[in-house]
Amino acid sequence: MPNLGAPELIIIAVVLIALFGWKKLPDMARSLGRSARVFKSEVDELKKDGKPAPSDAARSTVPGDVVDGDAERRAAEARLADAERRAAEARAEADRLRAASTPTNPVAPTSPAGTSASSTDDLRRDTTF
Numbered sequence: 001m002p003n004l005g006a007p008e009l010i011i012i013a014v015v016l017i018a019l020f021g022w023k024k025l026p027d028m029a030r031s032l033g034r035s036a037r038v039f040k041s042e043v044d045e046l047k048k049d050g051k052p053a054p055s056d057a058a059r060s061t062v063p064g065d066v067v068d069g070d071a072e073r074r075a076a077e078a079r080l081a082d083a084e085r086r087a088a089e090a091r092a093e094a095d096r097l098r099a100a101s102t103p104t105n106p107v108a109p110t111s112p113a114g115t116s117a118s119s120t121d122d123l124r125r126d127t128t129f
Contacts, residue, residue, distance in 0.1 A: 004012075020028065
């Protein structure tokens with residue numbers, strides 16, 4: 001790398017002033033100095049410890065707790081199978097109730113006004129889901 005003399009440094013300073021403006025340069029230098037200090041302190045801390053700092057996950061995990069992904073997957077599958085079984089039972093019960101509420105007489109009864117009304121219409125009106 002060639003040596004940087006006074007003329008080269010003056011040219012670099014003029015280019016920086018032209019690019020960023022006279023007012024922005026002190027703020028940028030201050031920010032760069034803070035960043036360098038923070039970086040240096042973090043490097044020193046890591047050298048003292050000899051190991052990286054624990055992550056958030058490592059701090060929140062209780063020592064001795066082992067998370068078994070397969071066991072959690074099996075438990076979730078069991079809950080899903082139980083929910084599907086209960087849903088099938090509910091559908092079967094609903095079908096049984098519908099079959100029980102249909103009239104055995106193929107002729108629908110007539111209402112007092114002379115219009116025909118079936119029990120399934122009453123069931124649909126009275127039942128809220």
